[in-house]
Amino acid sequence: MRKIGVIIIVLFSIISCQKEADKPETKIIKPKKAAKVEFGINYADYNVIHDTIKKGDTFGTIIQSQNIGNKRVYDIVNTVRDSFNVRTMRYNKAYTLFRSKDKTNQLQLFVYQPDALTYYVLDLRDSIPVAYKKTKPVTFKRKVIGGVLKGSLSETLGNHRVDVALANQITKVFAWSVDFFKLKRGDRYALIFNERFINDSIYDGVEELEAAFFEYKGKIVYAFPFVQDTTTGKKTYYDENGKTLKNLFLKTPIKFSRITSRFSGNRFHPVQKRWKAHKGTDYAAPRGTPISTTAAGVVERTGYTAGNGNYVKVKHNGTYATQYLHMSKILVRRGQHVAQGQTIGLVGSTGLATGPHVCYRFWKNGVQVDPLRLNLPTGESLSAKYKSRFLQEIEPLKRELDSIGNL
Ligand SMILES: [Zn+2]
Incomplete structure (x- = not known):
């Protein structure tokens, strides 16, 4: 849309220039008017x-x-x-009338456009009318942008006159590996994608990301799409080593431990001696065992309550959050960014606990759920049989990205 806006501005400025054409110093070169052909019809x-x-x-x-x-x-x-069922014609849609240039000024052709891509031609030039449906040709133009961030992601895309739809795509692809609020001016980036055009000229949106990287906390995070399962044709984004960008949650917050109590709607509370819901999974471990955050994120809350004891809650993205209870010691503070697997506290038995363990709680869209029953992002790396093909395919793309980002 922005492009069309720009074209309109350019057109207006040409028109305003022509008004001043009688001024001797203003020299205007009129572009040669090409014969306009649209819908296969010569306008002339x-x-x-x-x-x-x-x-x-x-x-x-x-x-x-x-x-x-x-x-x-x-x-x-x-x-x-x-x-051409004329009853399908809808309010506000475009149509074009082509009338003969002779005295009769008779309607010769009628064109109806239900959308930017499709049109119906009704040809009345013969005694028997003919109608047909056509689709305008769509072309793709590859766009390559990159350099040093001078503002937010959407500002940066805006400066390149790229549709904001690409920003949504990018944040989805990198959701588990880059916090876009934490990108800094001066961080490097490079993006390769395609833009769709109708009839080679009308901008029709952005296609999917072909390759990208962002510099994040001093590290370069790459993304390359690859189809592993050709029956579904589903593209998944991987880093330069074929590791998925969708970070799997660690299975447990403690390396070596056993589950002593599972998530349940109703269990007999060992301390309170009554039946109540247990909205967590308990992992027993010796006091002082490091507790890891199961995914990267931001520490949303830390504190102490009579029930939870010392606890830490980590927000991972717009969907997921996790909480860790009964710590003997909290090792992070609110607002802190934590990497997957980072130690955030030590096992204890503070709050309502019979012995040292961590109660691991999991939120999806604000609701506490059992992560062991959840179909979480798989986080699986590329299977070995595809890896060499993947590495071969991404090699020229990676070289291109690196040259745009001046690595
Ligand atoms: Zn528990």
Whole structure:
């Protein structure tokens, strides 16, 4: 859309220049007007009127106004019914009338455009009307941008006149590996993607990311799409070593431990001696055992309550958060960024606990759930049989990214 805006501004400035054409110092070179051909119709051969369907308009009212009698309209509608059902014409959609240039000024062709890509041509030049549906050709233009971040991701894309839809795509791809609020000016980035154009000229949106990297906390995080399962055709993004960018949660917050109590809607509380829900998974371990955050994120809360004892809650992204209870010691502070596997506290038995353990709690969209029953992002790396093909495929892309980002 931004592109179209720019084109309009350019057009207006050309028009305003022409107004000053009589000034002697202003020299205007008029561009040679190329013959306009659209819908396979040469505009030069007709009087052309563009319009949109207004409230109350029907195909009948539109072409009747072109001095076509009721009977003829009826015949046309019936004859072309199978290839162009005029009842599907909708309010606000574009149509074009092509009328003969002679005195009769008769309607010769009618074009209806239900969307930017499709159009129907109704050809009335012969006594028997003909209608057909066509699709405008779509082309893709590869775009390569990169350098040093001078602002936020969306500002940066805006400066390159790239659709914000790409920003959404990028944040999804990197959701588990880059916190875009933490990117700094001066961090490097490089993006390769395709833009869609209709008829080679009308911008129609951004295609998927072909390759990318972001410098994040001094490290370069790459993303390359690859289809492992050709039956589903699903693309997954991997780093330069074929490791998935969708970080799996660590299975447990403690390396060597055993589950002593699972998530349950109803269990007999060992301290309170009554039945209540247990919205966590208990892992027993000796006091002082390091507790790791199961995924990267930001420490949302730390503190002490009579029930939880010393606890830490980590927010991983817009969907997931985890909490760790009964610590003997908290080793992080609120707002701190933590990497997957980082030690955030030590096992203890503070709060309501019979012995040293960590109660691991898991939130999805604000609701406490059992992570052991959850279908979490797989986090699986590329299978070995695809790896050499993957590495071969990404090699030129990586070289290209590196050259854009000046690595
Ligand atoms: Zn528990």
